[in-house]
Amino acid sequence: MGYTHYWKGHLPSSSSSDTSTLTTDISKLLTTTTIKISGPSGTGQPKITDTQIAFNGSAEDGEDEGHEPFILDIGEDISFAFCKTARKGYDAVVGAVLLSNNNNDDDDDDDDDGGKDGKKERKRFEVFSDGSWEEWGDARELYLKTFECEAEMPEGMTPSWR
Numbered sequence: 278m279g280y281t282h283y284w285k286g287h288l289p290s291s292s293s294s295d296t297s298t299l300t301t302d303i304s305k306l307l308t309t310t311t312i313k314i315s316g317p318s319g320t321g322q323p324k325i326t327d328t329q330i331a332f333n334g335s336a337e338d339g340e341d342e343g344h345e346p347f348i349l350d351i352g353e354d355i356s357f358a359f360c361k362t363a364r365k366g367y368d369a370v371v372g373a374v375l376l377s378n379n380n381n382d383d384d385d386d387d388d389d390d391g392g393k394d395g396k397k398e399r400k401r402f403e404v405f406s407d408g409s410w411e412e413w414g415d416a417r418e419l420y421l422k423t424f425e426c427e428a429e430m431p432e433g434m435t436p437s438w439r
Contacts, residue, residue, distance in 0.1 A: 279344065279361035282371055283433075286402035288351045288378065299351065300325050302377045302424075307332070309423040310373075312366045317346035328352060330374065334367030347371045349378075372416025375404045376428040380420075404431035411436070 288299065303325055307314055312334070314323050319336025328351050334343030344363040347370075362368035379402060406413070410430045420428040430436065 279363045280368070281359050281361045281407050282368075282375060283357070283359045283405040284349075284375055284378070284403060285355050285357050287354050288349065288402060298381060299378065300327065300330070302381065303330055303374055306370060306373050306377065306419060306423050310370050310419055312370055313337075313340065313342060314367060314370055315343065317348060319343040326351075332367070332370070334362075334365050342366045347374065349374070369415035369419050372406075372413050373419040373423065373428075376413075376416060376420045376431070377424075378402050379404045379431045380429050403433050405433035406431075409435050 307323055307325075314332050315335045315337060316322055316324060317331040317333050319333045319342075323332035324330065330349040330351070331346055333346045334340075336343050342365055344365050344367075345361045347360045347362075347367075348358070350358075360371055362371055413434075417428050
């Protein structure tokens with residue numbers, strides 16, 4: 278088994294203004310990072326569209342900075358998805374993208390009964406990881422550098438390794 282990040286939930290459809298925020302945020306992360314990010318096969322450009330985000334660490338010019346591609350389908354209910362990064366450099370970018378989705382997830386809507394009675398609803402987009410919150414230091418640093426604010430720890434993560 279490799280070092281893996283997991284997620285599930287719903288991302289807004291391509292017709293939603295939230296999708297524009299999502300793709301803009303991911304573009305900002307990719308511009309901010311000094312880590313060489315390529316397309317999902319490890320070569321070419323990352324894919325950022327209204328329907329999918331896909332990238333990997335670079336495998337160009339003999340580099341071995343990628344592992345499995347990170348693929349995020351927009352506008353779909355994701356029952357379970359994952360990306361094994363093997364702790365390679367692009368792991369920080371994968372983590373920062375997941376933090377961006379987690380932090381932009383508005384769980385206080387009144388369209389479900391959970392929000393009406395003052396109780397916090399379960400997030401629509403959930404993040405889990407083999408790593409603890411402390412092990413996400415590089416992802417948190419990239420998030421902070423990009424958005425100039427601290428990321429919230431996803432509910433599915435542990436504060437420290439068990």
